[in-house]
Amino acid sequence: MATKLFQGVKEFKKEDFESHKKLFNELKKGQNPHTFFVGCSDSRVVPNVITKALPGELFVVRNIANVIPPYQASEEAAYKCTASALEYAVEYLEVRNIVICGHSNCGGLKALFYDEKKLNKLPIVKKWLSLLDDVKKSVEHIEDTAFREWEIEHLNILKQIDNLTTYPFVEKRYKQGKLNILGWYYIIETGEVYNYNFKKEEFEPIV
Structure with a gap:
């Protein structure tokens, strides 16, 4: 291979x-990217392919389930990797857009519903996924697993947008009109990308 x-x-x-x-x-x-792209580590979700962006246009972070950990002021705060990339993108590179891109058939979100024995074999992943406990709770009542998967993939994007605005430097630039925040949902098998309309509170296809 x-x-x-x-x-x-x-x-x-x-x-x-x-x-x-x-x-x-x-x-x-040097680089002057216009967008900070937060995507899932899933090998099927490739930011530059989806957006047709050239080298130098996207500053990218990919992690399991496209998570933005909530802001923590302490210097000893956990989850520094994603937070530091966000700070660098907004404060130093002064990107004009932040995209949170979730996707269909997300293995990270499926892992939230693994039994405890299976999750214990992945202790680092388990710790990371604990950031999504409240998202998990919001869909636990749904018995149809396919519908539950669809719901949590969308809700997770909105949760990460909420987490974004807990960072003072993000909130400041957003309120100044210097930063756009976008929530995208990518469907692997069709190539469709849906953008979240904040006014209508729904995802709409980008056509």
Whole structure:
């Protein structure tokens, strides 16, 4: 399988790099991304493919279930990785957009409903997923597993948007009109992306 990776690197250099050689030469001076993209680590969800963004346009964080941990002021606060990327994107890079992108068939959200024995084999994942306890509770009453999956995938996007606004530097730039916050839902099998309409309080297809 490693052979495929090496071959991919060769093809990238020969084809993709050469076709964007001028762009890469400009990027050596630094980056100026317009968007901070928070997506799931799922291998089927690739931000640059979904958005057709070129190198230098997206500053990306991917983690299990596209989570933004709520703000913690303490220097000893946990979950520093995602929080530090968010701070860097907003405060230093001054991105104009933040996208929280969830997706269909999310394994991370499915794991919330694993039995305790199975979850205990993944202690680090279990700790991370504890950030979603309230999202889980909001759908536990739903017996239809397919509908429950659909609901939690959408609700989780809205929860992470709420978490975003707990960061003072995000809230400040958002209120100043310098930052757009977008909630997206990507359906793997159809390629459709739905954007959350805050006024209508519903997800609408991007067409």
